[in-house]
Amino acid sequence: MPKRKKEKRPRAKRRPIFTLxxxxxxxxxxxxxxxxxxxxxxxxxxxxxxxxxVATILHHYFxxxxxxxxILAMNVPLFIASWFKGGRAFTVRxxxxxxxxxxxIDLFTALGVPAYIGDSDPLLVPIFGGLLMGxxxxxxxxxxxxxxxxxxxxxxxxxxxPHLSVGRLILIVDAIVIAVGAxxxxxxxxxxxxxxxxxxxxxxxxxxxxxxxxxxxxxMSTKDDEIAEAIVNQLxxxxxxxxxxxxxxxxKRRVLLCALRRPQLYTLRRLVVSIDPDAFIIITATDQxxxxxxxxxxxxx
Numbered sequence: 001m002p003k004r005k006k007e008k009r010p011r012a013k014r015r016p017i018f019t020l021x022x023x024x025x026x027x028x029x030x031x032x033x034x035x036x037x038x039x040x041x042x043x044x045x046x047x048x049x050x051x052x053x054v055a056t057i058l059h060h061y062f063x064x065x066x067x068x069x070x071i072l073a074m075n076v077p078l079f080i081a082s083w084f085k086g087g088r089a090f091t092v093r094x095x096x097x098x099x100x101x102x103x104x105i106d107l108f109t110a111l112g113v114p115a116y117i118g119d120s121d122p123l124l125v126p127i128f129g130g131l132l133m134g135x136x137x138x139x140x141x142x143x144x145x146x147x148x149x150x151x152x153x154x155x156x157x158x159x160x161x162p163h164l165s166v167g168r169l170i171l172i173v174d175a176i177v178i179a180v181g182a183x184x185x186x187x188x189x190x191x192x193x194x195x196x197x198x199x200x201x202x203x204x205x206x207x208x209x210x211x212x213x214x215x216x217x218x219x220m221s222t223k224d225d226e227i228a229e230a231i232v233n234q235l236x237x238x239x240x241x242x243x244x245x246x247x248x249x250x251x252k253r254r255v256l257l258c259a260l261r262r263p264q265l266y267t268l269r270r271l272v273v274s275i276d277p278d279a280f281i282i283i284t285a286t287d288q289x290x291x292x293x294x295x296x297x298x299x300x301x
Contacts, residue, residue: 026096029143032136035113036129038105039114040132041125046189050177052071053178066106066109072098074149075102078148090144095148141204142207153173217268221278223275223276
């Protein structure tokens with residue numbers, strides 16, 4: 001019998017490590033991060049956690065050592081580890097952002113970008129410094145990169161110890177750096193650093209998750225069919241019927257699961273209560289919702 005020829009399967013197109021849009025986000029995000037350091041944190045002796053905080057402390061003791069250069073030097077062993085353990089695409093993107101933000105810090109310092117010294121109103125320093133830093137980090141995180149340091153460490157630990165919370169790990173690293181900064185710059189500067197990290201993380205979360213955030217409602221009612229029809233026709237949202245059984249009563253019924261945007265929450269509650277005043281409703285917050293009516297999954301490719 002003649003041998004059958006093997007059919008050649010078309011190769012899937014590889015997604016480039018980064019695109020021109022990614023590069024634009026990296027340039028703007030890295031510049032915002034660098035300006036936050038040059039204008040707000042470094043001139044006011046605030047160590048904002050991570051390797052940036054360590055570099056700020058080192059610059060205090062060794063004035064000849066630029067902050068950006070110190071950040072880049074300390075990231076080298078982390079990049080090597082990330083290349084082999086953390087994924088090459090992530091490492092390349094983060095390397096680009098770290099090199100650019102580090103160079104930008106030293107470049108803006110050399111160009112004499114004016115610093116804001118918060119003598120009259122020092123609270124403005126961590127607030128606006130955190131806003132600018134959070135904006136920069138948010139733009140980088142939205143395109144799958146970061147500025148290295150504790151984020152790389154968190155990635156590596158996440159792969160080795162998946163039961164550890166990455167967020168807590170980063171928080172621990174930042175807390176240690178801020179504590180060392182308290183001995184170097186004083187307790188007041190450390191408290192400002194805490195405010196700056198809080199503001200920065202809040203802005204970061206708002207940028208990365210805010211546009212996709214929503215609410216999830218779980219509705220238990222004897223009139224589930226009527227409520228489901230009202231949600232679809234009046235609220236314009238879909239819902240899913242889940243089979244359930246009461247642990248105490250043993251009664252079998254259906255639970256309605258519905259994802260919606262925050263402004264629709266009041267309308268949903270009013271609609272459900274108008275049909276069944278005795279309905280049991282659970283509302284939870286969701287960081288991200290993908291699918292029809294929300295963010296398209298194709299945007300994440």
